[in-house]
Structures are given as C-alpha cells and as structure tokens.
Amino acid sequence: MQNNFMKIATTRDEALALDAQDPLAHARAQFKLPDNVTYLVGHSLGPPHSAALEKLNHCATDSWAKGLVGSWNSAGWFDLAAKLGGKLSGLIGAHPDEVMVTDTVSVNLFKLAASALPLTQGKRQICVDAEEFPTDQYIAEAFADLTGVACRRVKPGEDFDALSDGGIYIKSAVNYRSGERVDMKAYEAKAREADALLLWDLSHATGVINLDMKAAGAKLATGCTYKYLNGGPGAPSFLYAEKNLLPKLHTPLPGWMGHAAPFEFNGQYVPREDAARFASGTPPILSLSALEGALEAFDDIDMKALDAKAGALGDLCIARAEEIGLKVISPREASKRGGHVSLKVKNGYPVTRALHAQGFQSDFRSPDTIRFGFSPLYLRYVDVWDLMEALKEILDTKSWDAPEFHARSKVT
Known part of the structure; x- marks a missing residue:
C-alpha cells in the first residue's frame, strides 16, 4: 500500500x-487515557474505548439493575457471546458462525486440542514451541499427561519436522517476546501434507495485523480480547473452528449453553451446529458488554x-x-x-x-x-x-x- x-x-x-x-x-x-501518558502496552492490556465504558455502564445500571433476569431476553444477553463472535470474525477473515467468544485462551487451547486429536494422523503427539508463551506450554504438557500422548517442545528450526510427524501443533501467529510474525499459509500447507492440525494462538495478532484465516487455510484458533481489541482486564477469549471441520469436533467440556436446544433440558448433549457448541458455562455478561463497545473501534477501520x-x-x-x-x-x-x-x-x-x-x-x-x-x-x-x-x-x-x-x- x-x-x-x-x-x-x-x-x-x-x-x-x-x-x-x-x-x-x-x-x-x-480512547480514554490519562493526561501525559503514552501507552505502549496494548499487547498486554489495551486502554478503554469510550463505547466500552458506555456499554458496561448501561449493562450494569440499566439491564442488570432494572431488567434483572428478564435482560437475558430483553437485552439480548443469551445470544451476546455468539453475536460478538460474529462481529470478531471480520477481524480475522472468518465466517460469523465459525467464531465464538467464550472462556479463556487456556481453556480454549485445551478444548480445541481435545477436539482435534481424534482427527489427526501420524504420531499421537501435541507439539508446542519451546519458546512459546508459558501458558501454551503448560496446557500442552497437561493435555499430554491426561491423554497419554507425547508432548514435544519444538526448538527453532524444527517446526516443519514436527508437523511432518502429525498430531497437533500449538503455534502463535505472532511471537509474544520477539514480535515475529509467522507465515500461517506455509505452516498450514505443511500440516495438510501430514494430516496434522495447527492450533493457532492469535493473542498477539488480533486487532493489530491483517489476519485472513480463510486465505491461510487455518482450521483452528483461539485468542484473547483484552490486548489490541481493548476488551478490558480479564475480557473473555474467542475461538475459531473452520466450518467444514466443525461437525467433527466434540468438545471435552460440553455445556448447557452450547446445546442445540438448551431449554428442552435434555440430559443428552446435542451440540449446536456452529462454533457456539464450544460454550461451556454462563457467559460473563458485564465483560461481554464492554467488549461489545470495544469492538466498535474497528467498525470503520x-x-x-x-x-x-x-x-x-x-x-x-x-x-x-x-x-x-x-x-x-x-x-x-x-x-x-x-x-x-x-x-x-x-x-x-x-x-x-x-x-x-x-x-x-x-x-x-x-x-x-x-x-x-x-x-x-x-x-x-x-x-x-x-x-x-x-x-x-x-x-x-x-x-x-x-x-x-x-x-x-x-x-x-
């Protein structure tokens, strides 16, 4: 350009x-920033957008304080997480029904890994960069311990060798320490050759670089919303699952909110057809309301x-x-x-x-x-x-x- x-x-x-x-x-x-402050930590916690504060205040003082439980209907709380997933999809180059706002990056890494493992070929392993953000390494190791698969910490230069062996590979699109951006398309091409599945961590990428999951051929991803998306401290994570893969994915943490017909109160879990099948528990509505406002910052960008x-x-x-x-x-x-x-x-x-x-x-x-x-x-x-x-x-x-x-x- x-x-x-x-x-x-x-x-x-x-x-x-x-x-x-x-x-x-x-x-x-x-953006609401203190006077005489130059804020250079948007990759750790973004500052509040005025619309985020307005939405949060309205949710607390009107929808919650006045609407009470009726706000699940009148204020659209019940569908808010899926709605925001749809809005966020435009920032990562995905379809609206492929993205869901739910849980944390740690939980979503585990859910996606467990869902993906039965679909992979080659070695029963989960791979993660040896220099990856610690949480990603902790989740990979704990997942391996629980499932009996190998946990392989991949050293620099060994990425494609690891992918050639199959299994799951957790990889950040942007490295948290160096800022290095990964060629997602090249990694996905290598993964397809071995029937491996890449699980992308978009935490340091979403909202600051031009992501296109479709063009990259990406199948699975998660990321946070409190960094460049400015969703607020502890804002919920999101996950992405490619629509052709979605029907084959079975979450290890099925929740009532992810049921195809939750108000039938059926004892047997029947997942929704879209990414909302990964919803595990009641969504944090106050945090979601702040995120709804924060995403307005990208409307005309x-x-x-x-x-x-x-x-x-x-x-x-x-x-x-x-x-x-x-x-x-x-x-x-x-x-x-x-x-x-x-x-x-x-x-x-x-x-x-x-x-x-x-x-x-x-x-x-x-x-x-x-x-x-x-x-x-x-x-x-x-x-x-x-x-x-x-x-x-x-x-x-x-x-x-x-x-x-x-x-x-x-x-x-």
Whole structure:
C-alpha cells in the first residue's frame, strides 16, 4: 500500500507531519487515557474505548439493575457471546458462525486440542514451541499427561519436522517476546501434507495485523480480547473452528449453553451446529458488554491500513533504537513483525520504571527485554519519537539507577 506509512521520520517535525496525514488519526479521540501518558502496552492490556465504558455502564445500571433476569431476553444477553463472535470474525477473515467468544485462551487451547486429536494422523503427539508463551506450554504438557500422548517442545528450526510427524501443533501467529510474525499459509500447507492440525494462538495478532484465516487455510484458533481489541482486564477469549471441520469436533467440556436446544433440558448433549457448541458455562455478561463497545473501534477501520501503520510505528522505533546502539530482537521487516518491538536492554527493569516515571508505559520481560506495543488506533508517530528520545536520555544520564526504579512490582 503506497502511503505515508512507507516513510520513516528522521526528525520530530517529520513525525508530526506523518500524524497530520494519518488516515487512522480520528480513532485516537475515542480512547480514554490519562493526561501525559503514552501507552505502549496494548499487547498486554489495551486502554478503554469510550463505547466500552458506555456499554458496561448501561449493562450494569440499566439491564442488570432494572431488567434483572428478564435482560437475558430483553437485552439480548443469551445470544451476546455468539453475536460478538460474529462481529470478531471480520477481524480475522472468518465466517460469523465459525467464531465464538467464550472462556479463556487456556481453556480454549485445551478444548480445541481435545477436539482435534481424534482427527489427526501420524504420531499421537501435541507439539508446542519451546519458546512459546508459558501458558501454551503448560496446557500442552497437561493435555499430554491426561491423554497419554507425547508432548514435544519444538526448538527453532524444527517446526516443519514436527508437523511432518502429525498430531497437533500449538503455534502463535505472532511471537509474544520477539514480535515475529509467522507465515500461517506455509505452516498450514505443511500440516495438510501430514494430516496434522495447527492450533493457532492469535493473542498477539488480533486487532493489530491483517489476519485472513480463510486465505491461510487455518482450521483452528483461539485468542484473547483484552490486548489490541481493548476488551478490558480479564475480557473473555474467542475461538475459531473452520466450518467444514466443525461437525467433527466434540468438545471435552460440553455445556448447557452450547446445546442445540438448551431449554428442552435434555440430559443428552446435542451440540449446536456452529462454533457456539464450544460454550461451556454462563457467559460473563458485564465483560461481554464492554467488549461489545470495544469492538466498535474497528467498525470503520481498514485492517490493511491498521497493519501498515503498526509496521511503520515499529520501523520508527527500530531505526531510533539502532541509532542509540540498542539490540533489537524483533524482525526488521514490518511484513515479518506483529504490532510490538522488543529491545534487549541491560538493567531493563529499572529502565522501564524510569520510562514510566516520565509517562511512557511499557512492559518488561525477564531477563532483559523491554517490549513496546504499537496500537495504531491511538498511538502517534510523535509518541514513538518522544519515547525513544526519553529512552536515550535515561540511558545517557543513567537516571534509571535511582533506588525507586529497582524496586520490583509483582506485575512487570
């Protein structure tokens, strides 16, 4: 796409000029952020959108407080999770009936793995990257222990060998630490050769890159909604199951809400035909109402433009980091990178706290990684410029070495 996203600013004035021509600039005003804060942790918890707060307040003070139990009908609570799955489907290139908002990423990984295992060929195994997010590894190992299959932790460079052996492979579309973006289409092609099934974790991808599950040939996925989708702390997860595969998938945690006719109160489980068959329990309506509002932020957004701006913000960060002399562990090419950039910084933790004191909120990943998330909906080029100026000043003056910046918080 030919636009101003292709230019890397070399001065603050050039960054401001890019902001003045940004087609996504209008989205920023709808986010509620404190004054004098530059928020760079959208990959951990996105900020609230005004519509999310409005929907949450209305749900609590009107639908719940006044409508009480009748709101399952009058406010549409009963169908809200499936409705939001349908809306979210447009952000990942899927059909509405293939996506359901339910449970957590951990639970959905387990449910999809159990559903997929009987459909795979080759070795009875579940594979996961040795550098994958810890939860994904924990779920893979626990699933293997319960089912008696092998758990294989795949080292870098061994991906296609693992897929060639069959079974299930849990893989993130964007690596949580480095930000590396995976060629999903190539992985799916390899999986088809071996009748293996890939289970994609879209947690660090949804809402910041242009996903197309159909074009990739993806069959199964899950992801969270509290990062770039800004659904709020603890917002529910979503799962995706390709429509031709859906009839063959049997959840290990069948729930009343996923029954084809729940109000017949039949003792025998008959699943719904769509992805809602994976609903296990009563949905968290307050969280869903916030998510409903949060997804409005994407109503008029071109996902290709969103992807391009995320890449351009990252390009600016990387260019400035290299000028400062910092080690970048994220891919240099925007097409191979998700929405965040990670830098290796000695004494990284106190440096992040020093940045925080100046209004630049980022996060730290042990032992020495500072991670900046670039959400294109509310971040500006000038924000990235100012961030890197502040980082350079902190490193040059060693202001990070103040005692208060060394005190560890429980959450980093």
